Amino acid sequence: MNRPVSSIDSWTRRGGMFGGGLILLGGCLPLLKHSMLAGSSVWVWPWALLTQAESMKLIAATATYSTGQNYAPFVFIPLITALLALFIVNTKPLIFRTVGSFVLGTLFLLVMLTGLVAEGEIFGLDFVPPTSGAGLVIMVGVLALATIAACNHLRKRFPTRKFPRVATGVAGGLLTLMSGLSLLAGLPAWSVWSVRLLNVAIIAYGVLAVRMAFMNKPGDGYTRAASLVARGIAVSAPMACLIAQLAVKDPFSNFVIAGGGGFANVFFSIAKCSALYMGGAFLLAFGLAGSMILLLSPEKTQKQKKGVKA
Numbered sequence: 001m002n003r004p005v006s007s008i009d010s011w012t013r014r015g016g017m018f019g020g021g022l023i024l025l026g027g028c029l030p031l032l033k034h035s036m037l038a039g040s041s042v043w044v045w046p047w048a049l050l051t052q053a054e055s056m057k058l059i060a061a062t063a064t065y066s067t068g069q070n071y072a073p074f075v076f077i078p079l080i081t082a083l084l085a086l087f088i089v090n091t092k093p094l095i096f097r098t099v100g101s102f103v104l105g106t107l108f109l110l111v112m113l114t115g116l117v118a119e120g121e122i123f124g125l126d127f128v129p130p131t132s133g134a135g136l137v138i139m140v141g142v143l144a145l146a147t148i149a150a151c152n153h154l155r156k157r158f159p160t161r162k163f164p165r166v167a168t169g170v171a172g173g174l175l176t177l178m179s180g181l182s183l184l185a186g187l188p189a190w191s192v193w194s195v196r197l198l199n200v201a202i203i204a205y206g207v208l209a210v211r212m213a214f215m216n217k218p219g220d221g222y223t224r225a226a227s228l229v230a231r232g233i234a235v236s237a238p239m240a241c242l243i244a245q246l247a248v249k250d251p252f253s254n255f256v257i258a259g260g261g262g263f264a265n266v267f268f269s270i271a272k273c274s275a276l277y278m279g280g281a282f283l284l285a286f287g288l289a290g291s292m293i294l295l296l297s298p299e300k301t302q303k304q305k306k307g308v309k310a
Helices: 005-028 056-062 072-088 094-115 119-123 132-157 162-182 193-213 220-247 251-257 263-296 298-309
Strands: 031-035 040-044
Touching: 005 072, 005 094, 005 263, 031 263, 072 094, 072 119, 072 263, 094 132, 094 263, 119 263, 132 162, 132 193, 132 220, 132 263, 162 193, 162 263, 193 220, 220 263
Parallel strands: none
Antiparallel strands: 031 040
């Protein structure tokens, strides 16, 4: 049974506010960088990246990163995106909100993963894409994950519709292939057990999606399992990356890339990076799911909307 428009309205608003809130949090969080010159760590707040470093300690803490880069877009784009997201989730009509959230989340991730690659080096994480091409590959993976999650939600509402079924199968196959290939990655951080387990969970999610694509009407057990696996991936991904980054023993990676290699340094980099990227992914996923719901049931939606107003 389909939810009334009032429920879809509140559901998309909560999702958009959560995604926008995560991006705002990520944009405001500081980084903790180790100054090899001073032998101590320094807080690098977002506004410190807008001007020339005022102290030798801050210069030393950021010198091993993309020196000479213009960090203004890196600082302002998350803040502007968050404010736009919080504005869009309170707009009417509902289709504008859902499509707007999807477009905003997609553009934000594309800019962060492909346009601001050099500036992203300041995170000091082996999981941040080193090139625009690598960022585009990650973007395709995020889109596949979001499509499976959105279509799983759709199949609970419209179990007999063909489009969610086909889209689930295509996205699941693509995700399984990409995650399987990532298991072959030889980089130290990608070979740590926590990331291997995360990849296995993503592959399982893709295989489950492909299996559901061959079902005319998947049971509640399958859709519920897919939802649980998706939530598990979202929660465990930052922890898996934190464990893997701390496990890297290479001195160059620890001190030049990771800004000192200590737990606190890596923790704040993971927290800031995860909040930004996951916030964009939530905007994308909720916007995609909401848009599909409205597009697949326009006549019922309009009738229900009139009933709500009455």
